Amino acid sequence: EAQVTQNPRYLITVTGKKLTVTCSQNMNHEYMSWYRQDPGLGLRQIYYSMNVEVTDKGDVPEGYKVSRKEKRNFPLILESPSPNQTSLYFCASSYRDGGGYTFGSGTRLTVV
Amino acid sequence: AQTVTQSQPEMSVQEAETVTLSCTYDTSENNYYLFWYKQPPSRQMILVIRQEAYKQQNATENRFSVNFQKAAKSFSLKISDSQLGDTAMYFCAFMKGFTGANSKLTFGKGITLSVRP
Numbered sequence: 146e147a148q149v150t151q152n153p154r155y156l157i158t159v160t161g162k163k164l165t166v167t168c169s170q171n172m173n174h175e176y177m178s179w180y181r182q183d184p185g186l187g188l189r190q191i192y193y194s195m196n197v198e199v200t201d202k203g204d205v206p207e208g209y210k211v212s213r214k215e216k217r218n219f220p221l222i223l224e225s226p227s228p229n230q231t232s233l234y235f236c237a238s239s240y241r242d243g244g245g246y247t248f249g250s251g252t253r254l255t256v257v
Numbered sequence: 258a259q260t261v262t263q264s265q266p267e268m269s270v271q272e273a274e275t276v277t278l279s280c281t282y283d284t285s286e287n288n289y290y291l292f293w294y295k296q297p298p299s300r301q302m303i304l305v306i307r308q309e310a311y312k313q314q315n316a317t318e319n320r321f322s323v324n325f326q327k328a329a330k331s332f333s334l335k336i337s338d339s340q341l342g343d344t345a346m347y348f349c350a351f352m353k354g355f356t357g358a359n360s361k362l363t364f365g366k367g368i369t370l371s372v373r374p
Contacts, residue, residue: 176360187261187348187364188302195360203361235302239360243290243309243352246362248302 147172151236151249158226158256166221166252168236175241177219178203179211182233182251191234194219226256259284259351263365270339271373277324278334278368280349286310288354291325291332292362297345305347308332310354336370344372 149170158164170177178193180203190203194213208230210222219238223230233253237246260283270276282291293305308316308325315323320337336343349365 178361180362185366187366188362189364190361193361233300237302237362241360243307243354243360245290245292245304245307245352247304248294251300251302253300 147247149236149238149247149249151234151252153252154250155253156255158254160227160256161225164223164226164254166223166234166236166254168219168221168249169217170219170236170238170247171217172238172240172247173216174238174247175216176239176246177213178237178239178246179209179219179221180235180237181205182235188235191221226254228256230254231256259286259289259353259363261349261351261363261365263349263368265368266366267369267371269371269373270336272339272341274339275335275337276339276370278336278347278349278370280332280334280365282330282332282349282351284330284351284353286353290352290354291323292350292352293321293323293332293334294348294350294364295343295345296348296367297342302348306334339372341372341374343370345370 179191180188192211194200236249239246289310291308295303350362
């Protein structure tokens, strides 16, 4: 089944404790992105990648890191999480043809 | 920069009736794509329908259709024969045509649709 797999689905952590949210897709998509969803703000792009070893900032990159060492994986790293990073996070992937992104199931992150 | 506006935060419709969700956008691009995504309580983001800006014909997917007015920069979603399973938040989204640059989706703030039995 074609899908984007994110883990974990839920995570509660403390301020300053490094964490990684994993994302993997099995569709050989070139484009991958991370979004965060906050009430009243819709979804905003954090980082994106156009291919292996090619990443760049989106609209809200502060406090996040990403890497794209393999085409299928695009982890999101929070080196020192803070409470304002409490949010719902989505990984998504796409071909280059404007077909629309396929989204993962989301990760609900709470930083206390 | 592109912006997407969904001015109605909430709507309600009776089961089996038709409802239209509004969306407007602002862009200087000529080549782009528009989408409607559905987010049910399970929070999964599900692609409902897609429209290519260079196509004049409105996209249709079963009970879902759009009214794409390029000159007015309007992209509304019509849901016919509404079902209880249509209860969800709906997001309108914009994407520039692929140019090798950031192919991000720009989302509106969403509208919560409730289908009443």
